[in-house]
Amino acid sequence: MARQSKIDFRIFRRLLKFAKPYSGLLILAFLCTILLSVIGPLRPMIIGNMVQKYVVDESTRSQQLFLKWTLIVGGMLLFEALLQFLASYFSNFMAQSVIRDIRIKIFNHLSTFRIQFFDRSAVGGLVTRVVSDIEAISEVFSSGLIDILGDLLMLVVVLVLMFTTNWELSLIALIPIPVLIFATRVFAKAMRKSFQQEGTAVHRLNSFVQERLTGMNIVQIFGREKVEFAAFQEANKVHRQAHVNAVWAFSIFFPVVEFLSSLSMSLLIVWAAFSISGQDASNVNLFGTVFSFTLWIQMLFRPIRMLADKFNILQRGIVRADKVFELLDTDEHVQESGTITQCDFEQPLKFEHVYFTYKSDEQALGDSEKEWVLKDINLTINPKETVAFVGATGAGKTSIVNLLSRFYEYQKGTIHIGEIELRQIHMDTLRKNIAIVLQDVFLFSDTIHNNITLGNEAITREEVVAAAKAVGADSFIQKLPNGYDYQVGERGGVLSVGQRQLLAFIRAYVYNPHILILDEATSSVDNESEILIQRATEQLTKGRTSIVIAHRLSTIQAADKIIVLDKGEIREMGSHEELLRKDGMYRKLHSMQFSKK
Template identity: 50%
Template sequence: MFKKYKKDLLLFRRLLAYLKPYKGIFYTGLFLTVLLAIIESTRPLLIVEMVNIFIESTDGSTGGIGLWLKSFVGQFSTDPESQLMIWVLLIFILLLFEALFQFIVAYLGAVLGQSVILDVREKLFKHIQSFRLKYFDKTPNGTVVTRLISDIEAISDIFTTGLISILGDLLKLVAIFCWMFYVNWQVTLLILIPIPLLIIATRIFAKAMKAAFEKERTQVNKLNTFVQEHISGMSIVQLFNKEKIEAEKFDELNKGHRNALLQAVWATSLFFPVVEILSSLSIAVLILWSMLQLNYSPELVNNLSGIIFGYILWVNMLYRPIRQMADRFNILQRGVVRADRVFAILDSEEVVDNQGERTYVDFNADVEFKNVWFAYNEEDWVLKGVDIYAPKQQSIALVGTTGAGKSTIINLLTRFYDFQKGEITIGGTSIKDISLNSLRRNIAIVLQDVFLFSDTLYNNITMGDTSITREMVIEASKKVGAHEFIMKLPGNYDYDVKERGGLLSVGQKQLVSFIRAYVYNPKILILDEATASLDSESEAMIQKATAELQKGRTSIVIAHRLSTIVNSSQILVISKGTVIEKGNHNELIQMNGQYKKLYDLNFV
């Protein structure tokens, strides 16, 4: 139990660290919260004096402060009616200040909360972008979206409606206790008799809410993951006529989410009536005391009405913050629970090791793999002692069956994954000594599965690089052979391709990816099954563009269609993570080995 509280405290302290850039806003809000607590708790004191002076016709019942207030008002007028108006005006002024301070505190809380989550979300997104692909392979997209959106929104509530409000409520309680003890400490002690019961109820409530929010956290994650996956894969669901089955699965997840929330609602619904009962019990104690005073101390009758009025107001003000603090505590609990998940990602060591300091390397040089070993999981080796030599400005090809390790080789060269043994060099320089930005800026990859963002064609080609002009994009499109189809689109290069380029055909998206590679003028070109999804006409166009793109560049081609790589200077056959054959097309045919079998399967 102690470890749990310690963990929550550490999480909360980490959250508070994000307040440092906004200390001015926080302390201003805190100062106004203190003033608000004093003003709100003082108002019943004025009402006590008004009742005693104008109804009971006494000198007041709150001692020195009451006499001072009466003397202060008496300086302006001796007429009872005028004095009453002054008292009313004082209360009205206090109410105006209350409203003003409440508005400012609420606004500052919102500014503080949104500023903090702006920083946290930016930091989290930048951190996620530095992760190895391995993280995204094993983590559902819906989980990542949940962390970036709903989890961080819950954290913002800590600062928007949680932290300052809780501090304000605590200060208000202290101020109320002080005034109550000042007026009559015996009555105050009697009224506070139910407080121990309230403390016990609050502890039980806190435990129940934490458990409920942890369950809700899990259900929200499952729901977001399911929705994200099924919207992305809706065509598969419809193709296999699985709408009813998937709807039933969603219904079960939705019910789980509802039940988790209902558990929190159940705890809240039980806690609030308890607070109301204890509040009524305090007032009952006050009434009982008043009745006893009427019987045993008649001389106090004149002061009794003011005390009763004041203490009823104070009791209501006392329990109202407690009720509100329950809500604030819910917000705090939810935020801490969600912060735990966000910090788990921020603390993750899934990032690619980017300690390379070399920013200038001659990328127009030989690429070499030397005895490279790689495994996704411990020593379940995918590549086993791979040796590859790609001479500068020449084209080599990798062929082999699915799962042989061809794409893994590409992922290691671009450092999407890091190998465990061996070395990969460009011009004799280890790729681990080269900065990631410099390495990836000089390597272009054209994949079979082209990803386009929901944006214009032009922005998808330039990827935000302002050094690439529209003229360069148009020239590259003409070289690739895509200019004609682009000019037929509404808006031409400003055509919005929507999510994942859904408004373009597979062949058109592939052409766009070639333009993207062309305008970046890479020194090393990688074609990963780039023509596998194209029809014969598109393939012929791509082959022509590929030949142009490969001029003067070191290129590595992965292909199932062996017709696309027969002119490569060297072809390597990969099988079960090792290079089993190498040579040009004619040499490999004469070997009568694995390449010959693959070639016969393609053309016989």
């Protein structure tokens, strides 16, 4: 338990660093809360004196003075309402500013991670971190930290006023407090556990829903609806139970608080009734005091009850913040070792003894234990040359693309552009000069124009239209409602596979790269779309270094060089005619594809 407190305090201090730029708002919120904590407890004392002097005591009874003090109390209530509004506004404004900064930081952090991180991380879990977990952090500042300090200060002020007014009544009123403190500690412990369970349940449920909705076509094709529904029910049951545990604790704790508050008030009234029943004039003066104490008891028990609630809001936010900071502390960045921002990409691209595995160095103990995806790759691609890679699935074709774009890092050997090693080139410079058209084209839920330009305002509509005409896609775009302003929907689901592929060609065309990579761009399209894509390929590869990865050998027969990969190694290399003359792997692949009638 001590270790948990220490960790919480460390996370809490780290959260406060994000609030530092908004310290002015934090101070204003604290000042308003402090004034509320002082003015609020003074009101019962004034009301008690009013009752004693202007209602009970005949010698000082005065309707005029009673009305005057009533107006003063009414003014105090209005001032308290104003302070409460300002405290809430300043604290919430600061909280939203803090979580905005954290969201920006974590999204920027995630956007620089290696693709390998996203390969093994559930998207739904990451969404939970960026959205709901950070939202829970806002409550630390908006209704946790400031309210806790305000309630603690109010407790102190109320107790001081109670004991200075009548210490005997104070002791009687505080008789149930030890039971309340014990109940509060039990409640806080139960809530801390339920919040941890809730965070885990939310993470799992979000991941489950995101994956099933994304892969709904697979679920339906294989008739898994009932199975997945049953799995969802189980995940939802766990999520529900985590919340029920919290509700169970609340449903027990708050009635206990109300009972103890009523008990305290009952003890006070019974004692006062016995005292006032005598004829002693000094006891009659207790009327105003008892009236003040009944109001103070409400003020005393309410902060204690709210402290338990606010403490758990604070604890919940810190538990979620721990998950967020865990992600912020994750070092999965592509190592930016490059410093060269000016590079001539019109030079030979050389692979020299390149070895690559998707396993990290920590996972592999030695060379003999590494599962090399690429083995001893030696290759030169000349400027403006079209080179095609063919081979069976898993041969290592796409891995070469990943290395060129530095989505992954090779473990041995070197890749050069001219005399410059690939890792010496600054990442932005490298990726601005390489364009990739993937088999699975990703489109954002936005217009066709924005999907092509990716928000780059330097690319004009005229350039987009010209590029679309060059690759033969303008005609189908013009037929769509609103043309280039047509909303394609999530992942471009309203477009055909071929249409999405053509948009990817336009996207590559407008960015005018020096090196173009086509990764199996025609493997999933129909014959009509393939003809359009082949024409687009001819237009796009003209005058630039091009790397083509294809299953359909008909699309790469005109390539300057064809490289046959098998189990991560180069088996054959040459033009289409040269490879056909060999009785090797390429000829076998060619025969298999073209012998089918």
